[in-house]
Amino acid sequence: MATDLFQSPDYYQLDELLSEEHLLVREATRDWVKKEVTPIIEDYAQRAEFPKHIVNGLAEVGAFGPYIPQEYGGAGLDQISYGLMMQEIERGDSGVRSTCSVQSSLVMYPIYKYGNEEQRKKYLPKLASGEFLGCFGLTEPDHGSNPGGMITNFKDKGDHYLLNGAKMWISNAPFADIAVVWAKDETGRIHGLIVERGMEGFTTPETHNKWSLRASATGELVFDNVKVPKENLLPNKSGLGAPLGCLDSARFGIAWGAIGAAMDCYDTALRYAKERIQFEKPIASFQLQQKKLAEMITEITKAQLLTWRLGVLRNEDKATSAQISMAKRNNVDMALKIAREARQMLGGMGISGEYSIMRHMMNLESVVTYEGTHDIHLLITGMDVTGIPAFK
């Protein structure tokens, strides 16, 4: 790959809405991505290999649980800082951002929010330092958009729980040291359990041949009569609302992350269009190319405003799940469309690994599907404004 020349657009002077600390968080994360992610990511994506060595770097820069309090190993930053970090990391690669989203929002967040003090002290510092990599098991082979229908279950055996079932499409699964697994008890109520690698009957087969998130490891979680110690149950929240609370946090990060991918595609296409000469002038001078670039920067700017406002609401603990759904859906769709348009602007070069665009484009096909599909998020907005659920 060529030198990473990325400069983020700020068409509406939105930096003025950010604090000095937010700007430092963004700059530090961007510098880290330019140093550690950009130079290696294309190669790992081409080989469909997770760059395990960057886990330590992600931990060192503070990308695991940035909003978790410092006493548990986090940085204690606010939600906008978390969003900006996800933006910059996804600017590098959606797969790397996925690793951070899972670790922060789907593993550390539930342990911090729904766990007891012993669980927090046992797991959070190790997850923050990268000593432990975590994963999150909600989706099942037959239950994707309808997680409440899950069949993974556990039975109370007196001194332990006996867990059975299977989870699918689990980021980080092949390398995870622990999994936060959602399963039904004997009454059908959903609870979170912390399952550790090495527990008998617990396996994590890898999912191969993906055309998307190729630099991120995906797998299954299989539970065959796994004995889970009773102290591994997350005691402070149960029901479907518990995993959905985690998804709110992760989707918030994705809404920001998608802007990063879109910015990278726009920045690449803009630079290319000004340098690429056809018919004796830069292709940026042609109206059809300008239309693409003008629409891209318009959509990026709108998405930035949406997420900034959502970040303010989330800092005030006022953001609703439906508001987060709207931002996730809008921004990922925006990024995917920009990636496709930018790919066209680069012509044949757009399909090569010399540029990041096609990798972003393929990654975003996962991002538009995971953490609530594009269509389901639309129905969440529909339900929110009408009061009538359309998916039941």
Add this chain to the structure above:
Amino acid sequence: MKILVCISHVPDTTSKINFADNNTAFDTAGVQFVINPYDEFGLTRALWIKEKQGGTVTVANVGTNVTDPTLRKALAIGADDAIRIDAEPTDAFFVAKQIAALVEENGYDLVICGQESIDYNGGQVPGLVAALLNWPFASPCTGLELDGTNATITREIDGGKEISKATLPIVIGGKKGLVEEKDLRIPNMRGIMTARTKPLLVRPAVDAEKRTTAVEYSKPEPKAAVKLIDKDNVEELVKLLHEEAKVI
């Protein structure tokens, strides 16, 4: 060991440079500012010294409050405290007087500056500070080793290196070589949070006259388009080199 690292607040190297006020001032609109790269090598070296043999690292800047984010970043990277001397850095002598006054008051063992700042490239401040303090001075330094109060300094000279020794306190002007680019530290999130509570003291400037005034700035001539001459037309090439380029 009390180390003072002087930090200049300079435009990012990718900034587009323009001038304002009839070409008498640098136009800061839309410009991103960073820690002067030469100073960043010195800051990292200072942190290594602290980590190896203990002590404190203070960063200082002469500037208005627009430079606070740059000092805050230095704190996030690992400096213990920051001091901003609240004044426009009007010229090298003015800045050097401020730094020298600070050193006299706080008693540092080692003052590390960059060999120059990448904005105005004056390169005068570190030498002036040393002269005002009557301390040993070396610049541009590519190496600094300390053994107690004995300093061994490496300087790049034409065709080789110069190794010199001095006893602390000293002032150096540093550059790449004090540490390498791969050694530069990116602040992490915990560092950024910790920087919130580290002291950033603002103190008034001492009286000092400004001795130089920039009268006008101008940009280099834009590069002209390349003229391609047929390889068989040597006469035309010679003519253009003589009449247009005026190099022969």
